[in-house]
Amino acid sequence: MSFTYDYPRPAVTVDCVVFGLQEQRLRVLLIRRGRPPFEGQWALPGGFVDMDEDLEASARRELQEETGLRDIFLEQLYTFGMPGRDPRGRTISVAYYALVNTVNHPPRADDDAAEAEWVDVDRARTLAFDHDEILATALARLRGKVRYQPIGFELLPRKFTLSQLQQLYEVILERELDKRNFRRRILAMDLLVELDEKQQDVSHRAARLYRFDKRKYRSLEESGFVFEL
Amino acid sequence: MSFTYDYPRPAVTVDCVVFGLQEQRLRVLLIRRGRPPFEGQWALPGGFVDMDEDLEASARRELQEETGLRDIFLEQLYTFGMPGRDPRGRTISVAYYALVNTVNHPPRADDDAAEAEWVDVDRARTLAFDHDEILATALARLRGKVRYQPIGFELLPRKFTLSQLQQLYEVILERELDKRNFRRRILAMDLLVELDEKQQDVSHRAARLYRFDKRKYRSLEESGFVFEL
DNA sequence: TCAAAAGTGTTAAAAATACACCCATGG
C-alpha cells in the first residue's frame, strides 16, 4: 500500500525528553537504537505520528510503547525541522518534555525498543539525530520553567519531605539554597499539605511528609497568583 | 507530478502571528483569504513548508510573500496538529509569532494575499481554521515573555521616548505603571542609550529619545543578567 | 496664557538574605 500527494511532504515524528531524579542527579531516559540509522546509539524515545492522532497523544503512545511510561506530566517543547536532521529524508520532529517520579516508574525496555536507561544529563552526549540539541533545549526549558511553575513536584513521589523538595531545586538550578529561607517561602505559598506522616526507615530523625495541593494551586492560579520559587 | 510514500504523511504548514502597535492598541496582522476553505474570512499569514527549507525560513518567506514584511523579530510559538483542524486533511502547523514596528512597516497586500490589515487583537475573532486558538496562545506568550526578555523594543522605532516604552508595557500587560518607578527601573538596567535628540513636531514639551543597546544586553546576558520588567 | 506631556526624589512598607543551634532517631 502507498500514499500519493501532489506536493512532497515531510515525515512528522515526535520525540520525548523524559526527566527523572535518581541519586540526587537529574537524569534523562534514553533508548538504545535497535536499527539504522544510528543503530546502537542512544536516542530519545519517539516515533512517527499517526494520521488520526493528536500530537500529544502520539508522544504519549510512543512513550508507552518504548518505555512503558504512562499518565505522566508532558508538555510540548519545540519543533525541530532543519533539513538534513534525519538522514532518511526530510523529517520534522515535534519534541515534548516529560517529568516523572522514577520511584513509581522504573525503567523498562519494552516492545520495539532494545533497551531503556536513565542517563545522567551531564553524561548524555552524542545522541542520535539532533537529539543533543533537543536535550539541551529541554534542559534550558526545565531550568527556566521550574522557577515559575510548580512542575518540580512531578519529579517527586506524591508524599515528600521538604528536604527532598529543596534538593530537587538545588539539582535542577545548580545552586545551593538556604534551608530556612527555602522552607519559609515554600510554606508561605500555602500549596503544601502537611501530612500526619513521617519518613520511614531512615537512620536519623524522620522528616515530616507533605504533598502538593494541585487543586488549591489551580484555584489560586485563576485568581492571578503566580508560583515563584 | 506526484509524490508517493509507504505511509501516509500529514501536510506541514507555518502560520505567523505578527504583532504591532497602532494608536496605543495592540494589533495583529491578518490577511483576508482569497480562496476556499474559509474564503473571505480573516486568517493568519502562512502556508506550506517547502521540502528543503528550515521552518523559520519558511515562516519568513511566507511573511514576505503575503505581507511584504522582512527582517523582523520572529520566534517559534507552538505546533498545532489536532486532527480535523484543516478541512482539507491532516495538517500540522508550526506557529511563529513576530513583533514589528508598524511605522517602518505599513501593511501591504501582496502577491497572492487578497488583503492584509492590522486588526485590534481584541476584535480579531472567528478567524479561519484554529487561528483563534493560535492567536490566543501567541498573546499569552507575548504577555509572559515581555516581562522577562527585552522584546518589547521590537515594537517601537529605533529611537523612542520613555513614555512610548511605558505605554507599550501598559498596553501589553493591560495595567497602568507608575511613571517614576518605571523610569527608574528601566534606566537602572543601563540598557538604554540616551540620545542627543528630542521628539520633533509635538505640541508640548519634547521628550528625550533613547535607543535600546542590544549589544550591551547580549554581553550582560552572558554574564548571568536577566532583564525583568 | 493655556493645554499637554516631560521630568524629577523621598519615605514607608515589604521582601529577601544571612546566619547557628538544639532535637529526634537509629546504629
Place this chain on the structure above:
DNA sequence: CCATGGGTGTATTTTTAACACTTTTGA
C-alpha cells in the same frame, strides 16, 4: 553516645510601592 539530617527565629539589607509638583513647548 554519636552521627545524621530535621527543624526553627531574628536582625539587616534590599527592593518595591506610593505619591505631586515644576518645566518646557507649541498652539
